[in-house]
Amino acid sequence: MDYEVAKFWLQFLNFAVTLCVGLYVWSSNRHRVTNERIGDLEKGIDVRLDAHDSRLATLEGQVKAAPTHADLAQIHEKINTVAQCSSRMEGEMKSQTDLLRLVLNKMTRGDA
Known part of the structure; x- marks a missing residue:
């Protein structure tokens, strides 16, 4: 095997x-950040x-x-x-007032 070919493959x-x-680090960091955001949302909720x-x-x-319908x-x-x-x-008060006016009218006219 040639040294240059081995070096290329290495x-x-x-x-x-x-x-x-x-790619693994990028993917895991993306999921970690998403999980942290979800955790923060859960705490807020x-x-x-x-x-x-x-x-x-x-x-x-x-x-x-509060009072009920029966109350x-x-x-x-x-x-x-x-x-x-x-x-x-x-x-009753209106009747008494009318009666008092009638009595006063009778007394002031001198019909009594």
């Missing part, structure tokens, strides 16, 4: 191995979910304390009762 083999190692978890717990507590129906009935009483009292 250089070619060295170039091929170096090229393969370079965990932090955001923790914040949402506390907000949801607060909202659930407020919803539990609102009772409130509506009470408001209707108060409105009826107020309307009745308004009618």
Whole structure:
């Protein structure tokens, strides 16, 4: 075997191995960076979910304390009762006012 041919094949083999190692390093670094970015996103999502978890717990507590449909129906009935009483009292006061005017008219005219 000729020394020049062996040298050529050794250089070619060295170039091929170096090229393969370079491609491997490039590929692994690309995947490592991608995995780091995914890990950072997961951490960010965990932090955001923790914040949402506390907000949801607060909202659930407020919803539990909110009046139900039955409570609102009772409130509506009470408001209707108060409105009826107020309307009745308004009618009675108007009748009393009319009666008082009638009495005053009779007294001032001297018809009594």
